[in-house]
Amino acid sequence: MPDDVTSGFLPGQDFAQLLAALTGQGYRCVGPTVRDGALVYDTLQGVRDLPAGVHIQQSPGSYRVEFSQGKRLFGWANGPQALKPLLFAPREVLWQAQRTAGGELHFSQEIPEPLPTAVIGVRACDLAALELQDRHFLETDVPDAGYGARRRQLFLVAVNCTRPAETCFCASTGDGPAVSRGYDLVLDELDEGFIIRSGSTSGDGILDLLTLQPVSPQQLGAATDATVRAAAMQGRQLPGRNLxxxxxxxxxxxxxxxxxxxxxxxxxxxxxxxxxxxxxxxxxxxxxxxxxxxxxxxxxxxxxxxxxxxxxxxxxxxxxxxxxxxxxxxxxxxxxxxxxxxxxxxxxxxxxxxxxxxxxxxxxxxxxxx
Ligand code: SF4
Ligand code: SF4
Incomplete structure (x- = not known):
């Protein structure tokens, strides 16, 4: 791959290359896996942990995982988790107080030291939510130390959504289904593999480690059509963007x-x-x-x-x-x-x-x- 290329085509059978490149750069890979009847983020040991052929049926008050013979790894909309629990911990110690033998109190702040983590399969809606959480926790006079420590270690591999759930309405809020910003790498999944593009210098570094093919105009067209179709499939909407x-x-x-x-x-x-x-x-x-x-x-x-x-x-x-x-x-x-x-x-x-x-x-x- 030439030095200035920031996109390419990764054949489906080579997807393990991406995980290996991330692992080789010190990242723990986290991605969607099926557990207890839902799609949840967990540490990936390999491509086999990703939900090949899995689709999700969602409707008001209902969430059902379905298995198919398909090979696509990202043919689903979302699970109950977004990126939120990876950054804003559901429960954590903020500080501790210790009484010395002499009766004095010593206070110490607890700041996590998270491993560099690459999240695979992030959706456009969740990147938009992350931007909002960043604004809340970091863009303030007193940035949140724990959130900030985790955020700095995050590498985001987004995937454009091609199969929204019946409950999705990101097209009406302007946040999806195509990813527009906030990622290190973004994938378009086609039957034969992935168009992969970089959105950051960290992403460039990972792309350099992959053996990629040129992207054909047909592949680009198919990827664009798929996200346009995904937007058109969404039946729900809010009555406006500013209510x-x-x-x-x-x-x-x-x-x-x-x-x-x-x-x-x-x-x-x-x-x-x-x-x-x-x-x-x-x-x-x-x-x-x-x-x-x-x-x-x-x-x-x-x-x-x-x-x-x-x-x-x-x-x-x-x-x-x-x-x-x-x-x-x-x-x-x-x-x-x-x-x-x-x-x-x-x-x-x-x-x-x-x-x-x-x-x-x-x-x-x-x-x-x-
Ligand atoms: S999920 Fe929210 S809206 Fe639904 S019953 Fe619980 S609190 Fe009410
Ligand atoms: S649809 Fe909107 S309000 Fe409901 S969970 Fe998603 S972001 Fe929150």
Missing amino acids: RDLLFGNLDHPHWEVVAARCLSCGNCTSVCPTCFCYRELDQPALGGESSRHYREWDSCFTQGHSYIHGFTVRPDTRLRYRQWLTHKLGGWHDQYGRSGCVGCGRCIAWCPVGIDITEEVGAIAASPA
Whole structure:
């Protein structure tokens, strides 16, 4: 491959080359694998761990893995995880306190030392969510040390989506199905192999290690057609990209009560959402009082404790909690982060046990605004 080439074609049978190149550069390879009836990110030992021929059927309140004779490794939309748990740990120690023999307290911050990690198979919606999480955790006066340490070690191998789920609507939020930025490498999967392009100097370094063929115009055309088709296949959409005024102008809309009658306040939607970042902090002192650990763990705006302030709960019922989730994500984020907090991944629809569909709920309010 000539020095200045930043793309090429990797035959399907040579995909192991990519994993070997990443491993050779010191990365732990993490990618999609099927476990417990879902597609989850896990450490890859080899290409055999990737979900060849796997498709996923998703609909409101339903997620089903299907196996086919196909050879494609990335013929699915997404699993319940995004990149979020790899960066914003579900539970971690932030700092510890230790009491010395003399009775003094010593405090120490816990900063993780993660291995360099290459994530294979990242979708456009999840890269958009990562950009938002970066903004929240890093682009602030006090960047988050743990998130930052993990983020610096991340190498992202994205894959353009060709088979969206019934629940996907990233085309309507402008975040997919084609990847446009934020990756080190991006793949287009064709029947015979992969078009592979670099998006960073780290990506260039990995491409240099691969034996690639030139990309033909037919292959390029097939890849473009596939993502255009994937966008056209999406049946859901939000009623607009900026719903701030609609939602804040309809805080007393009767539809909030309709959703609350079904919603279980379980918080599944916030757990699977790749942009949700609420957490709580708690201390775990040793029984003898000689030390204490200060933890951070994921929380949800659907829990009672999340809005508990000095003796009372600000949002005591489900109507107020669901309204908070939606008005913040689709409204307040425009003020905080300059865009909506929804990237159209559809996870909250599939993983809601009662099948509440964010696009339908907002659509109902948009159809009969106050
Ligand atoms: S609100 Fe739902 S569809 Fe939007 S990003 Fe979160 S989980 Fe995905
Ligand atoms: S909308 Fe669904 S997933 Fe979210 S809290 Fe309510 S029942 Fe649970």
